[in-house]
Amino acid sequence: MATASTNLEAARWDSTSASFARRPSYALTANSLIAPRGFYDPAITNLGEYGIRATVDYPLLDGGSASRARARAANASARARVGLARTKRDSGLRAGGLAIAILRGLDQEHSLRESLDWIDRLSELVQSGVLAGSRDP
Secondary structure (H helix, E strand, C coil), X not given: CHHHHHHHHXXXXXXXXXXXXXXXXXXXXXXXXXXXCCCCECCECCCEXXXXXXXXXXXXXXXXXXXXXXXXXHHHHHHHHHHXXXXXXXXXXXXXXXXXXXXXXXXXXXXXXXXXXXXXXXXXXXXXXXXXCCCCC
């Protein structure tokens, strides 16, 4: 059952991440190019270049891929929920079957113990009859 509950938790996180995928993404990038003194490269004419850039990407048109991703994540979450319910049901049925088997075993043990006690009492009666001389060994 741990696996089924783990699958459900993973599906929920996937569904959450798919819902965040439609939101804008933010990025902050920085770069620097440092060349030592005396270094010469025709592509790099200055000794240092620095830059910082902040970007915001907002998906305006994605061809429905985000909505399909959200739908897939919702379906995976629903499948995981059904799988967890099925696992719980199967575990309950198995536990019930084992409980019935234990009760049957206990009942059989009780009846066999009573039979053994009866045979022990009968053996004592036969032995006492043999000792009294009223029965043949």
